[in-house]
Amino acid sequence: MTPPPRRVTQRDIARMAGVSQATVSLVLNNRTDADVRIAPETRDRVLQVIAETGYAADPAARRLASGFNRIIGVFTYEPAFPSGSRDFFHPFLLGIEEYAERVGCDLLLFTSAPVVDGRRRIFHQDNRLRLADGCILLGREIDGAELLRLNRDRFPYVAVGRRDDAGGPVPYVGADYASAVHRLAERALDLGHRRLTYVGMGTAAESSHDRRRGFHAGTAGAESARQITATALTADATVDDLRADGSTVVFVEDFATAVALESAARRSGLTVPGGLSVVTLGDPTVPVPTDITFTGFRIPREEMGRQAVEVLTGVIDGSAGGLQQRLLPCELVEGDTLGVPGSAVDRR
Amino acid sequence: MTPPPRRVTQRDIARMAGVSQATVSLVLNNRTDADVRIAPETRDRVLQVIAETGYAADPAARRLASGFNRIIGVFTYEPAFPSGSRDFFHPFLLGIEEYAERVGCDLLLFTSAPVVDGRRRIFHQDNRLRLADGCILLGREIDGAELLRLNRDRFPYVAVGRRDDAGGPVPYVGADYASAVHRLAERALDLGHRRLTYVGMGTAAESSHDRRRGFHAGTAGAESARQITATALTADATVDDLRADGSTVVFVEDFATAVALESAARRSGLTVPGGLSVVTLGDPTVPVPTDITFTGFRIPREEMGRQAVEVLTGVIDGSAGGLQQRLLPCELVEGDTLGVPGSAVDRR
DNA sequence: ACCGATCGCTAATACGCATTAGCGGCAGCG
DNA sequence: CGCTGCCGCTAATGCGTATTAGCGATCGGT
Numbered sequence A, B: 001m002t003p004p005p006r007r008v009t010q011r012d013i014a015r016m017a018g019v020s021q022a023t024v025s026l027v028l029n030n031r032t033d034a035d036v037r038i039a040p041e042t043r044d045r046v047l048q049v050i051a052e053t054g055y056a057a058d059p060a061a062r063r064l065a066s067g068f069n070r071i072i073g074v075f076t077y078e079p080a081f082p083s084g085s086r087d088f089f090h091p092f093l094l095g096i097e098e099y100a101e102r103v104g105c106d107l108l109l110f111t112s113a114p115v116v117d118g119r120r121r122i123f124h125q126d127n128r129l130r131l132a133d134g135c136i137l138l139g140r141e142i143d144g145a146e147l148l149r150l151n152r153d154r155f156p157y158v159a160v161g162r163r164d165d166a167g168g169p170v171p172y173v174g175a176d177y178a179s180a181v182h183r184l185a186e187r188a189l190d191l192g193h194r195r196l197t198y199v200g201m202g203t204a205a206e207s208s209h210d211r212r213r214g215f216h217a218g219t220a221g222a223e224s225a226r227q228i229t230a231t232a233l234t235a236d237a238t239v240d241d242l243r244a245d246g247s248t249v250v251f252v253e254d255f256a257t258a259v260a261l262e263s264a265a266r267r268s269g270l271t272v273p274g275g276l277s278v279v280t281l282g283d284p285t286v287p288v289p290t291d292i293t294f295t296g297f298r299i300p301r302e303e304m305g306r307q308a309v310e311v312l313t314g315v316i317d318g319s320a321g322g323l324q325q326r327l328l329p330c331e332l333v334e335g336d337t338l339g340v341p342g343s344a345v346d347r348r
Numbered sequence C: 001a002c003c004g005a006t007c008g009c010t011a012a013t014a015c016g017c018a019t020t021a022g023c024g025g026c027a028g029c030g
Numbered sequence D: 001c002g003c004t005g006c007c008g009c010t011a012a013t014g015c016g017t018a019t020t021a022g023c024g025a026t027c028g029g030t
Helices: A010-017 A021-028 A040-053 A059-066 A086-102 A144-152 A177-190 A206-218 A235-245 A255-267 A301-316 B010-017 B021-028 B040-053 B059-066 B086-102 B144-152 B177-190 B206-218 B235-245 B255-267 B301-316
Strands: A071-076 A106-109 A134-138 A157-160 A172-175 A195-200 A224-229 A249-252 A277-280 A296-298 A325-328 A331-333 B071-076 B106-109 B134-138 B157-160 B172-175 B195-200 B224-229 B249-252 B277-280 B296-298 B325-328 B331-333
Touching (some): A010 A021, A021 A040, A086 A106, A134 A301, A172 A206, A177 A206, A177 A296, A195 A206, A195 A235, A206 A224, A224 A235, A235 A255, B086 B134, B086 B301, B157 B301, B172 B206, B177 B206, B224 B235, B235 B255
Parallel strands (some): A071 A134, A195 A224, B157 B172, B195 B224, B249 B277
Antiparallel strands (some): A106 B106, A296 A331, B296 B331
């Protein structure tokens, strides 16, 4: 751990240009305030030396002195590039990077965050959070206690995905699941469905809650609209359960579960969508092999990433005002798995 | 741009624990040298206060004072998460993240690097390079001048992919393309091929050069082994050219080009591999729809990322010694596109 | 009882930059 | 000629931490 060799500093530049270190700093920051004037020839001389030496300010010192350094932290509650969550995080990062590049920010990925009780923690002994001007939070579930702390510390941040209040409103850029599911439910009713079942994953995440809320709101005119949990049963057992209930359509939270249900339904003699309609409530987050285009909606992940950075920069420089919470619309996907009920072919 | 609110500092901790700031620092860094002793009860008292306040050292100040901060810079010569290069960078990042997490490092992505003359530049007015202890360079082609500068500045770095010297040896973790192509060429000769053609992309990148070198070395016993450039001709024209030359096998640098050639060959009445064998020299970097398993090799991208971080940590703490250059073997893929020549079916 | 050696801690300084009060010089004005 | 005001710049200070020299106290030895 030998310290790195000494680099060129502003003092060096100052000496070479025959000015003071302060002048170098002023020139570098292009300060042209009324009370800080630098003669054009002096400025040019300093810039000349800077160009010759290829000097660039030490970002750590700059940050320490000024409090800012144009770095945006990115915290992922799971590793950012795992094969498993690959298709989940990637679009977000795509948008985040794009906007960060546009506004000239670097990205600091907090990969060092240790895992405690099965999830990553922002706050730990050696967190480098404060190296960033603010940070973006990614993850299906985010610990409320950590949000609380971020709020308390007044650390600028934006969550990707809607979050409940945590000692104050949580800035976020989310997807409007409630509205999307609502519209899908109405469409099912329009097609003649009267008994609907929502198959959830049994998680407490806001994203899950919003979908259920949308389902509930959209099925007000139904004969029956119940909610069950996928993990409790196998796909085949779930299909049996649906038959027993008389449901003609399922709204499935998890894409892979929808795929499994669809094939289980057909296996049991039900056509899709005639015998059973299957609506998915989100893009696949893990690769699932299927040729079917499911009816559902598309989550604007990339755009969420972009806007998260946009909102964050607003939060950082205090210009955000009240609009620190955004819900982006989801585009509905006209798939092949939602249709008129009653054309079931039951071969049992 | 109002400065962020004052945070808890070591001075605050010191006051609360009734010790000096220096003591807090010593406790925090767990210093147990012979010439620095802290009474256990004092240490506990300080740790107690630290735990209560949830204090974490300011990384900028820490970096300024010590010269290190466990941050690894990642520089990509193209945006890191674009759809186009998606499958190219992702595996590297996967490995990089994994190893960084293991050694407790954060990753700093230099997304702010501006584009000059069509490529990103590491060194620019406002680069945050020195915020990291070292950095990893990703990209098909890396500017030699920037490598030179890194060497001159003695900034720790590791390139992913072999690089030619640039004012001294360049630390890298690359894939052994030369050996892989060499072996494939020998295999072609073994199968009876006598006239071979290498279809390159006409780039000056080391990776490209290594493949050609392997091709050259592996085809010493051939009747003809020539090299042409793909971009000069359409796939159909290239196939005509191959026929005219009497080539029975093509070694194709770019995966997408290989896909195009294969279908062009079949379109022109050649069977694959009987009429024309097609060997690919790298994994697809952009999604190309094909059902064929091409004969070629696999680039250990993920492992390259991992080992790049490993080598970098060695370079940073000076323990790397001479082993700062690694070439990882590529696993050959037994596909369906390399076979015995002469069984061509020419329907022309 | 005196001296040297440890022990436990602190004061002081450096790290490189941003910021501000203010200094010397010069011009303009009366 | 003296005063005011502006111009161009610098000295000084702070940001929060790591590091080191060294101080007072205690202890062991003779």
